[in-house]
Amino acid sequence: MEATRRHDVDEAGPKLSEILELVAAGHEVIITESGEPVAEVVPFSGEAQGAERG
Template identity: 50%
Template sequence: METARRYDVHEAEAHFSVILEQVAAGAEVVICESGEPVAKIIALRARGMRTGRGSLRGQIRVHAAFDALPGDTAEAYGTR
């Protein structure tokens, strides 16, 4: 695992936009004061990924030209 990049408080203030780019790319950044770590900057994750039944509700649309499954295929999938 890669070690977090460390910045002194004053260096972090001067290069904040660069730090944000690094964090957005997945890096962790530690801010130090007098050589001692005082804060860690990490990327916020989007709301937790739901993976259960119904987790994509409202996000998928079936095209009107989509044909129903043939009878034997539908039966094999238990949708008949």
């Protein structure tokens, strides 16, 4: 897998399509706020985690 990419939360919104393309290609993306990691976007593994939707 490629190196993890980082995007600040302020730039992540406008670049969401680009970030999702990177993730779909196998990259992991860390979203940061003031330099601190707040979220990790990773390729979908086929199993959803958390609460069921419906």
